[in-house]
Amino acid sequence: GAVVSQHPSRVICKSGTSVKIECRSLDFQATTMFWYRQFPKQSLMLMATSNEGSKATYEQGVEKDKFLINHASLTLSTLTVTSAHPEDSSFYICSARDFSLNSPLHFGNGTRLTVT
Amino acid sequence: AQSVSQHNHHVILSEAASLELGCNYSYGGTVNLFWYVQYPGQHLQLLLKYFSGDPLVKGIKGFEAEFIKSKFSFNLRKPSVQWSDTAEYFCAVNPNTGGFKTIFGAGTRLFVKA
Numbered sequence: 001g002a003v004v005s006q007h008p009s010r011v012i013c014k015s016g017t018s019v020k021i022e023c024r025s026l027d028f029q030a031t032t033m034f035w036y037r038q039f040p041k042q043s044l045m046l047m048a049t050s051n052e053g054s055k056a057t058y059e060q061g062v063e064k065d066k067f068l069i070n071h072a073s074l075t076l077s078t079l080t081v082t083s084a085h086p087e088d089s090s091f092y093i094c095s096a097r098d099f100s101l102n103s104p105l106h107f108g109n110g111t112r113l114t115v116t
Numbered sequence: 117a118q119s120v121s122q123h124n125h126h127v128i129l130s131e132a133a134s135l136e137l138g139c140n141y142s143y144g145g146t147v148n149l150f151w152y153v154q155y156p157g158q159h160l161q162l163l164l165k166y167f168s169g170d171p172l173v174k175g176i177k178g179f180e181a182e183f184i185k186s187k188f189s190f191n192l193r194k195p196s197v198q199w200s201d202t203a204e205y206f207c208a209v210n211p212n213t214g215g216f217k218t219i220f221g222a223g224t225r226l227f228v229k230a
Contacts, residue, residue: 034218044206044220093160104150105208105218107160 003027004096006108013084014116021079021111023094029074030096034105035067038091047092050077084115118143120209122221129197130229137192137224139207148210149190150218151181155203163205166190177201199230 003026013019023033033050048069049057056069066088068080077096081088091112095105123138141147151163164175171183181192190207207221 044223046217046219049217095160104162104165105152105160106162107152109159 004106004108010112012114018082023077025075025096028098033077033096036093086115089115120221124224128227132196135194135197139190141209143211150208152206153203197228199228202228
């Protein structure tokens with residue numbers, strides 16, 4: 001079945017540094033990938049929709065200059081948390097779907113980011 | 117704004133008990149509906165989905181969900197839960213507007229006592 005690989009699974013960084021998270025679709029082409037943030041005891045919060053070959057669409061309240069998204073190919077999207085601060089510590093999850101609107105999302109394993 | 121409501125945030129059941137998790141959404145048009153499950157330490161995975169046709173949908177591991185259009189609901193059910201069903205369950209709605217945005221409910225954490 002379809003698999004989405006997310007890397008790294010855990011990262012600890014110092015405040016002020018940048019962190020890049022990769023999301024790859026392994027056996028299908030994903031024209032659209034999604035980035036979510038999951039807070040404890042809360043729902044997945046959609047941060048942005050990543051479209052291959054074009055600019056990402058950010059949800060209201062998400063700073064596009066802080067959370068840089070690049071979707072350079074049909075199988076790879078990256079999320080870069082720039083100038084990270086402790087409040088950026090969270091669980092970030094990517095998902096992808098193939099061309100069909102009716103296909104379900106396939107999720108990566110998530111990345112636990114801790115900013116010290 | 118479109119939203120998805122899951123009524124129970126925490127559910128505790130004994131093995132063999134029946135399960136029903138509520139999910140309601142607010143969107144008047146055609147929707148695709150999903151239930152995802154996240155087992156402890158694992159990633160989200162699809163449990164079942166509804167696009168059209170028979171409103172009673174059967175998924176993996178004995179789960180089923182019923183789409184009731186008049187109630188804007190898509191409740192998840194299982195007649196007899198097992199300890200291995202302990203997980204977090206997310207209802208999700210994809211308004212069939214031509215876009216790709218999927219809206220998730222807050223999730224329900226199910227704990228099944230052995």
